[in-house]
Amino acid sequence: MTIWVPVNEGGEAPRPAGRPTAAVVRGGSVRLFRLSAGDRLTVRDPEGRQPAYLYLFGADGAFRGLPTLPAPPLPAVLDGILGNEPARAAAEAASGEPVGVSLFGDGAASGSAVTLEAETAALCAIVVPGVAMQPHEQDAPTDIVVETVPAVPRTGEVPPPLANAVVLDLRIDAATAGAYRVKAGDYIQIIDVDGRQCSDFLAFDAAALAEGEEFDLDATTTRTLMGKSFSGPGLHSKYFDRRMRPLLEVVQDTVGRHDTFLLACTAKYYEDMGYPGHSNCTENFNHCLDAYGIKPRTGWPAINFFYNTFVDAHDGIGMDEPWSRPGDYVLLRALTDLVCASSSCADDIDPANGWQPTDIHVRVYDGSACNFERGSAHRMTPDAEPRLSRESGFFPRLSALTRKFEDYRGFWLPSCFSSDGPIAEYWACRERAVVMDLSALRKFEVTGPDAEDLMQRAVPRNVKKLAVGQVVYTPLCYGHGGMIDDGTIFRLGAHNFRWVCGDDYSGVWLRELAAAHDLNVWVRNSTDQLNNLAVQGPRSRDILAGLVTTPPHQPTLAELKWFRFTIGRIGEVPVVVSRTGYTGELGYEIWCHPLRAVEVWDAIMAAGAPHGLTPMGLAALDMVRIESGLVFAGYDFSDDTDPFEAGIGFTVPKEKPDAYVGKAAIERRRATPHRRLVGLDVAGNEPIGHGDCVHFGRAQIGVVTSATRSPILGKTIALARLDVSMAEIGTAVEIGKLDGQQKRIPARVVPFPHFDPEKTRVRA
Incomplete structure (x- = not known):
């Protein structure tokens, strides 16, 4: 019989000794957990109001201290679950009738936890149950965080396979190396078992080796062809040999920081x-490759996965502990038959491996039996579970029009489209619609x-003046006046708002402010419940006018004013349509659930x-937003800049009756400004970019902060x-170019926006 004991009943239970690990169960999904005797499990609802059920297999239903509210039968709950198909299948196949309890109700406070x-x-x-959220509703299923702390420290454990197609499981013990063969098309997963452990990687063309020639990965060739310091999922994913033939490509990467310009460690070091x-x-x-007839070397140029090296501001090479955490990995795909070698770096005299070498694990998957999504890991906070780049609901249509996608804040979005390219897309936005x-x-x-009250305290704008159906643009600031983010607030009701922004951390910060x-x-995060298209350009109203239908109590598209939204349908698909955009043109944004995005x-x-509607990518969007003076996070503002220095001082009223975060600092900065956007x-046609220094x-x-060659103005701005x-x-x-002194490009300070300064086009 398995009994769960709350830690606060009968005195504090002894704390388990193992290292905690956290996992996320996405809203609308299921996840399995295996525990040993004494292991502690904490289930937390970070955003609140998210029901969660625990089902225990192989027990007779005896619990002590658990919430008494029973959960619905597991089969009924799984019928509404879409996510994590392997876990769902395993749960359905588990023997015995599971005993289930409800951990949280739909009114739970944010941060609620059961241990x-x-x-x-x-x-x-x-x-974690959840259904598709309609765009005008606010019942998004959100994530549950599960932390497990083992009673006995456990090391050397690897995560489950990514697919049931493993053809090789190879453990590389600490401070050793191993060699192995990989067929063309197969996938290689290199796993950092316990975290902060470098793994050097070599690969040779197997066919060339059979003929007595060694063609291995060449970091210099790769960096030259890719234009990147290290290859990652996306357009710059491949690793080449010195013949400029690709040997591998990076498919997934949960770390995002590696080294490709140094040798594997040598005896001389x-x-x-x-x-x-x-x-x-x-x-x-040298030892493990001898069996393949590969000649020894005094230093091996390698791809140094998880090795945290960098070039500093003075052109020196430095290093620090790796970023990788237990279970982090890089997934590669072989583009030809290969002989590969992986090491667990032996370095224990500096931070390269966190001062203590540990194991590396290599898995090879049959490429004919699996097809992995591409992506890099994104973490909202350093200790968060990694989440790979994801596709929006529109991706099936976008991918048919272009292969040029970039990872934009965790989503695969097109840079441009194959049929036109950025310049043609730009002109379509200015002259027709995109x-x-x-x-x-x-x-x-x-x-x-x-x-x-929360939104009034969080932003400089007077949210109390915001009517239902209205949208306002605002910064979100820290107490010292620096910006966290910028975004728009939609007022859906008397006590209902939607905050649309660029950074996941905004939600964490708002919850912390509410608690304080x-x-x-x-x-609650609804990002995965709302996908949105922007239809922008002089003909955007004509395109949407006959397409969007609204009920009598909602504005029609023709009645919709700037920074207002309406609720309606496109065909049978529920949508929210706002008259907003990021182009400086007349335009709208259409918000829908991802499952209906293709429709x-x-x-x-x-x-x-x-009307000549054209798809537009991020490259053209950057041109139009710079011309229109629209700022971009990480470029035109950061936590080091206040709204005035970011050029959006108009969002900060001189008088607001209520206090808001950063008010005193912002008023001080307004009175004594130091910098101005x-x-x-x-002058001329030299390329100018973000970060170039400006001199007098x-x-x-x-x-x-941002620069582009303006097609409509015919000059660089x-x-x-x-x-x-x-x-x-x-x-x-x-x-200043080069070092800022050796090459200079003349420029003149002018007002901005450079194009349509009165915003007559967006108000059309």
Whole structure:
């Protein structure tokens, strides 16, 4: 019999000794957990109001201290579950009728948690129910976090296989190396078992080896052809040999920081450090590759996965502990038959492996039996579970039109389209209309009796003036006045708001603010429940007017004013349509559930065909937004810049009756500004980019934040943050290239937006 014991009953239970691991069960999915006797399980609802059920297999139903509310029968719950098919199948196949309890109700406060302890080995399922959220509703299923702490420290455990097609499981013990063969098309997963352990990787063309020639991965060739310091999933994914033939491509990467410009560690390194005879990767490689007839070397150029090296501001090479955590991995696909070798780096005299070498695990999967999605890991916080780049609901249509996708804040979005390219897409936006996928925007549902109080305290805008159906653009600031993010607030009701922004952390920060002021409000992430298309351009209203139908109590598209939204349908698909955008043109955004996204895309493209509607990617979007003076996070603002320095001072009223975060600092910065965002007209045709220094004489007075070659203006333009003493209109400055001194490009301070400064087009 398995009994779960709450830790606060009968005195505090002894804390398990193992390292905690956290896993996320996505809203609308199920996940299995195997525990040993004494293991502790904490189930947490970080966003609140999310039901969660625990089902225990192989027990007779005896529990002590668990919530008494029973869960629905497991088969009934699984019928509504879409996510994590392997776990669902395993739960359905588990023997015996599971005993289920409800851990959280639909009114649970954010941060609610239940901590339990297993007295015997147990298999359990955590089920997080949820249905598709309609775009005008706010019942998004959200994530549940499950933390397990083992009673006995456990190391050397690897995560389950990514697919049931493993053809090789190879453990590389600490400070050793191993060689193995891989067939063309197969996948290679290199796993950091216990975290912070480097693994050097070699690969040779097997056919060439059979003929006595060694053609292995070449880091210099790869960096030259890819234009990247290391290859990652996406357009720059391949690794080449010196013949410029691709040997492998990166499919998935949960770390995102590796090294491709140094050797695997050598005997000489340790000798020079005073450790002659120290084990090293080069000699370990020489030993394991001897069986394949590969000649030994004194230093092996390798792809150093998980090795955290960098080039500093003074052109020196430095290193620190790896970013990788237990179970992190890189997934590669062989593009030809290969002989590969992987090491567990032997370095224990510096931070390279966190000072303690541990194991590396290699899995090879049959490529004919599996097809893995591409993606890099994104973590909202350093200790969060990695989430790979994902596709929006529009991806099936987008991928038929282009292969040029980039990872934009965790979503695969098109850079441009094969039929036209960025310049043609740009002109379509200015002269006709374009449609683009902006589903990477983060959405948060802010609900509850104190929702208005939270938003009023969080932003400089006076949210109390916001009417139902209205949208307002605003910054979100820290207490020192620096910006967390910018975004738009939709008012859906008296106590209902939707915050649309660029950064996942905005939701965490809003929840922390609510807790600090004891506000009765929930902030729940609805990003995966709302995908959105932007239809922008002079003909956007004509395209959508006959397509969007609204009920009598909602505005029609013709009645919709700037920064307002309406609720309606496109065909039979529920949508929210807002008159907003990021182009400086008349335009709209259409919000729908991802499961209906293809229907919305098809309807808009059909309606837009007579008007010359064109898909537009991120490259053209960058041109139009810079021309229109629209700022971009990480470029035009950061936590080091206040709204005035970001050029959006209009969002900060001089008088707001209520306090808001950063108010005192922002008022002080308003009174004594140091920097100002300005426009620059740039002479000549030299390329200008983000981060280029701006000079007056020898002194640097600022930095370029964004720049582009404007097709409609026929010149290079930029946004730049300058010292206020040099920010007057007409001031002649220079943009520094190379080191800022050896090459200068003349420029002149001008007002911005550079194009349509009165925004007559967006108000059309």
